[in-house]
Amino acid sequence: MKPKNLVIVRAVREQGLNHAEAAAKFGVTRQWVHTLVTRYDAEGPDGVATRSRAPHTRPGTTPALIRDRVVQQRIDLTAQGADAGPATIAWHLAHEGHQAPSTATIRRILHAAGLITPTPGKRPRSSYIRFQAELPNECWQADITHWYLANGTRAEILDILDDHSRFLLDIRPATAFTGPMVVTVMTELISAYGPPASTLTDNGLVFTTRLARYKGARGGFEKLLAAHDITQKNGRPGHPQTQGKIERFHQTLKRWLHARPRPDTIQDLHTLLTEFRTWYNTQRPHRSTGRRTPEQAYTALPKATPTGTRTTEWRSRTDRVDAVGTLTLRYAGRLRHLGIGRAHAGTPVLMLIHDRDVSVSNADTGEIIAEHTIDPSRDYQPRKR
Template sequence: MSHANAALTPRQRLRMARLIVDDRWPISQAARQFNCSWPTAKRWAERYAAMGEDGMQDRSSRPHRNPNRTPQRLVRKIVHLRWKKRLGPVAIGAKVGMPASTVHAVLTRCRLNRLSHVDKRTGEVVRRYEHDKPGAMIHVDVKKLGNIPDGGGWRYLGKQQGGKNRAATVGAGRSKRRQPLVGTAFVHTVIDDHSRVAYAEIHADEQAVTAVGVLRRAVSWFAARGITVERVLSDNGSAYKSHLWRDTCTELNITPKKTRPYRPQTNGKIERFHRTLADGWAFSRFYASESARRNALPAWLHEYNHHRPHTAIGSKPPISRLTNLAGQYT
């Protein structure tokens, strides 16, 4: 492969080959003139004689045939074991009688070397989708989080002190085992499929009335930023299967869509957002109370929408896909 400082670039090869073929220079003399070996000069001269100027370009070093290549029959068996059994190279190699390194090479060639490339339930290659414009589809879901007791929770203070804080929290209820309960925060999240711009509210339940209220406010929030919502994708939770949800979608001129039962991968964008939400906001630092954590949500959402790079959209923040509306976005 030629490079910037190569002695024989395609232009130099052509000059040397013309001296040998056209001007009848001895190969040894041309080799000394261009500071290369005799076989090298002969090779380029023969290529020039056979192919002309086009023969001076680099060729692929890939062999025309590989008699030791893994037979297609074994490749299919390796892929089948990877998809259906989720086996690694060592286990597959033991079953098919091949070295684990060879199995790994086959899996890499078939883009199956990482289990994240295949669906966990079906074993099929993951099929990703994205709508072509903001508002074409929004994803909705609810993330449940245990409330933080006054004084902080067990994640940062340990089980013993966390339990004491739970018991001392004003208004804490009691479970069937007489354990103190501080309640649950239901984070209703909405994310745009194309831009990944997110909207979230925290409520005390996940009832249909609450979900519908969040949908109405989210649609207004997106509309204020120039986005018209056309479809909404949800799981099969009771709130999203209710008549109230259906009627509200009809009123807002939105087509409701449902995921297949027990298939959260279909709604994977918002599932992944919930993981980011938990790591970046809910459990990212010590909160002395639940109100402190809830007060931190708007600032984190702004950071996520405006500044946090998103790998699925070219390591740019979600707002970058709404550049024509950036001046209106708050």
């Protein structure tokens, strides 16, 4: 109780001062004297005790139910290996039918619960220069990462992502991926989704031979893209930021895999990746697509198509016909055997290659001794008659 309040009341009630006189004597307003006397008459001495000035209700306060749900969402999403940031939590709350608070409020709730680890050294998102394809199939990003099986064996994972929508077109494991394996996957995707306008990859030999130590034929991946007039783009060596979307995707993938037991076999890993692909494409909202799922973003707009101009391959090389009358030539990432004839065994030759057409001449005389049109589906290439 504030003693002054009681003195004011007793001066009115017991000493006969009116409200104006008491206000003047004690340096308060007449309204305040009236309020104190009214409270005293209704509640006695407790009525003139000091009262909190806090509002009786706080309509802007986040309800306890929502605060608890925010905390539980953070715990559940983290346990699942999913993104669990404030924006993602807000999306899940809205899809549960709740009135989601702002992301700033969610962040404060998580801080209060001790569920956020400060990272002051982290580069701010606003500092990045961002680019994104305007349409689905305008650019596909592809890369190979790895994961370890339960016995410590290292497995490779090939993933191909649509740049515009982040739709995961394909993801599969193998002990090690070769150029022909990548070509097979890409061929399946072109049949299923149509050819993209362009691709973006690093400089791995399964994607390009442009930085190969020994220059030679284009790889199978390059040949496939050229056949469909698809523009091929490669990042600068040592600069993975160029393929930033698929590099960031690997963080999401591995966070999800970390939340599950290590698979025992490649097939077990394949089963896990199939489950991940369904979750990633159809259940996980993506910040860069307006909190739509990748599948929703991929199907929302018409698909881009190739606009590149087909480039032809010209090259030459020298060799010597082997003892059984054949030459070897690498085409589309695979070594082919060209039939020349036993009569030319040991002959030094000049090979002129124009895409699939090969002309073989005697290096000493210039006489053309064989011509071939490469059949990409077979190893041995008989000469034209």
